[in-house]
Amino acid sequence: MDTTIGGTVLTFARAVIVLAMTSSMASADDLVVYGAGSLREAIGQIASEFGHKHGLTVKTQFGPSGRMRERIEKGEHVDLFTSADVGHARKLVEDGRASVMALFVRNTVCLLSPTKFGATTQTALDKLLDPVVHVGISPPKIDPLGDYTERLFRLIDQLRPGSGAAIQARAVILDTPPGAPAPRSGDTDVDAILDGRVDAAIVYCSSRDRYAQLLPDATIVQLPSELQVGPEYALAVLKDAHPATQLLALTILSPEGQKIMAQRGFKPVTLPGE
Numbered sequence: 001m002d003t004t005i006g007g008t009v010l011t012f013a014r015a016v017i018v019l020a021m022t023s024s025m026a027s028a029d030d031l032v033v034y035g036a037g038s039l040r041e042a043i044g045q046i047a048s049e050f051g052h053k054h055g056l057t058v059k060t061q062f063g064p065s066g067r068m069r070e071r072i073e074k075g076e077h078v079d080l081f082t083s084a085d086v087g088h089a090r091k092l093v094e095d096g097r098a099s100v101m102a103l104f105v106r107n108t109v110c111l112l113s114p115t116k117f118g119a120t121t122q123t124a125l126d127k128l129l130d131p132v133v134h135v136g137i138s139p140p141k142i143d144p145l146g147d148y149t150e151r152l153f154r155l156i157d158q159l160r161p162g163s164g165a166a167i168q169a170r171a172v173i174l175d176t177p178p179g180a181p182a183p184r185s186g187d188t189d190v191d192a193i194l195d196g197r198v199d200a201a202i203v204y205c206s207s208r209d210r211y212a213q214l215l216p217d218a219t220i221v222q223l224p225s226e227l228q229v230g231p232e233y234a235l236a237v238l239k240d241a242h243p244a245t246q247l248l249a250l251t252i253l254s255p256e257g258q259k260i261m262a263q264r265g266f267k268p269v270t271l272p273g274e
Contacts, residue, residue: 030057031242032077034068036084036144036233038107038204042264043082046257050248058248064143067178072097072238079241080248082233084204085144089234098236104252106267107231109148111135112189112211112220113200121221125156127200128167135167136174136192136201144231146173149202151229159226172198190214204231206265233266 031051035043040062051058061068065083069092072078081098083089084107092098111124119127128135140146150168157164174188183191189201193215203211208220235252237245251257258268 029242030059031079031244031248033058033060033080033082033248034072034076034078035060035062035082036065036068037062038084038145038206039082039233041210042206042261042266043252045264046252046260047248050251054244054247056244064138064175066142066144078238079245081236081238082252083144083236084231084233085147086232086234088144089236092236092238096239098238099241101234101236102249102253103232103234103269105233105258105261105269107233107265108205108222108267109152109227109229109231110203110205110208110220110222111200112193112203112215112218114193114215114218117200117219119200119219119221121224124221124223125159125227128156129160129163131166131170133199134170134172134197136189136198137171138202139173139175142175145202145204148229148231152202152223152227155227155229174198174201185214187211187214193218204265208265 033043033047044060044062047058047060050056065085065088068081069083069088072081072092073095081089081092082104086103089098089101093101111119111128113119113127117127127133137149138146140150153164153168155164156167172192174192176183176188185191185194187210189203190211192198193201203220205220205222211218211220235249237249253270255271258271262268262271
């Protein structure tokens with residue numbers, strides 16, 4: 001079977017050859033992975049286990065995908081980039097900074113709010129439409145979640161004309177730019193809810209366990225199916241990457257890697273049926 005990855009056709013036979021070649025290559029250099037903040041736990045686990053198995057030091061850094069891509073563009077050495085969207089990874093390929101990209105997992109969008117807010121999947125839209133409610137959103141262009149949220153508002157507008165624009169007008173952009181103090185709670189959305197700056201926040205459903213720890217008195221509910229905007233994550237292998245980088249990329253796409261992604265709340269794209 002042939003699989004098209006970022007404009008490159010990768011057959012199963014070629015994948016096996018790549019695995020064999022990269023497995024036999026040794027390097028004293030660290031393997032560097034930059035990733036979206038929502039991937040911190042999942043990619044962090046895969047990278048750590050991969051490094052232990054192959055005797056490599058895999059260094060990881062996570063943050064908004066747009067900012068991580070910009071750091072690569074400014075010359076920071078990175079071997080593998082894992083983005084919360086397809087666009088940032090594709091741009092690295094189109095600009096000649098990456099050799100190949102591939103979709104590797106999907107996510108869903110949820111609403112995070114205090115328990116007293118009373119949100120459920122069925123009531124989430126009505127809660128957001130309340131004119132006194134302020135919802136926290138991620139910055140568009142910088143963080144793909146912000147772009148997905150803008151898409152969400154457009155869907156709401158289609159269902160109830162004018163409503164999406166009204167919600168967006170009341171939205172509060174939540175961001176921790178470089179150099180700013182770290183969030184007290186460990187998360188910008190949680191700080192905003194605790195401080196009363198927002199009543200709820202648009203987040204990834206994959207972060208459910210993390211928010212349960214950071215904000216025990218809160219609920220995280222999936223938005224209804226008609227408001228799902230299908231977050232898709234892509235990885236890109238950078239030019240002149242560490243010899244083991246393609247092997248790590250294929251490990252993320254392997255059944256073992258996809259199982260870890262599923263355990264961390266993501267929606268696998270290559271996990272075979274059992």
